[in-house]
Amino acid sequence: MSSFPERLTLLDNPRADRVRRVSGLVGRSARSRSGLMLVEGPQAVRELARFRPGAVRDVYVRQDAWETHADVVEAALRATRWVHPVTNEVSAALSRDSQGVCAVASLDALERELPEPSVGETLVVLAQGRDPGNVGTIIRTADAFGAVGVIAVAGTVDASSPKVVRASAGSVFHIPVCVVPSFEEARALVHGRGAALLGTSGGAGSVDLAQMFVQGVSARSRLSQSHAWVFGNEATGLSGDDMRLCDALVSIPMSGDAESLNVASAAATCLFASQTVRGLHS
Secondary structure (H helix, E strand, C coil): CCCCCCCCCCECCCCCHHHHHHHHHHCHHHHHHHCEEEEECHHHHHHHHHHCHHHEEEEEEECCHHHHCHHHHHHHHHHCCCEEEECHHHHHHHCCCCCCEEEEEEHHHCCCCCCCCCCCCEEEEECCCCCHHHHHHHHHHHHHCCCCEEEEEECECCCCCHHHHHHCCCHHHCCCEEEECCHHHHHHHHHHCCCEEEEECCCCCCEEHHHHHHHHHHCCCHHHCCEEEEECECCCECCHHHHHHCCEEEECCCCCCCCCCCHHHHHHHHHHHHHHHHHHHC
16 A cells, blocks of 8 residues: 555556656757756665755656655655656656656756865776766765766766666765766876876786785875776777876786676776775875
8 A cells, every 4th residue: 555645646647748758868869958867766866865956856656665765755855846656557667777766857966077186086087988887886986985076088978877877876966977078188187186097907017906005005105195097998998098198007916717807896996995095094
């Protein structure tokens, strides 16, 4: 038995124009035209309502999820009066990946400006990240390990993509994601903040991350100074040109038989090392 207030009208037509417009926000062109984005899943909607309440337009909650995710509903109602109970059919038509809760927000929900530079800060540069699951996971990891922002080079999947938002578990509403047109501009932005570019590569001439970590624990090193980790394309990694523009190339030592790490796993390893060393010198 659902417990949503009787004054709220249950939306029960999966073919309604409203439903079609919301589901259409999976497309980048629809988001650009409307200035709106689709946020899927209880956790992402909760973080949207908590951290960007002014950007919330509408929230849609499946009847059974009204009770199951009562905390999300409560947060949504604090952000907007437009919280709508919907049937199973409407929920599925809005999004099949929402777990019964989704929202529409203005694109202003995403912070695009980096904060003022700080000594010893960590940033992330995404060079041509095409997989939305990996990009969202890296944004979540950057948020979790205290990076001050993410710089996305043009060609990286947009942070407003519902799949990126969902994979980030709402971290896109915590940490700025700045978009730049080229890797050269990303490099200039990082250097302008007094930070070094650390490219992830297992090639010749790369520095062992374990050695950097030990050096950072015992003395000041690149990890205790301002730096930006650069993560390349999931399939091809960093291009030769991008690697030449980095201040150092870093490899992650692996004792097992796997040829390489998934880019999101590599990001977690590098960012954890940065957080640990930063904490020792703060």
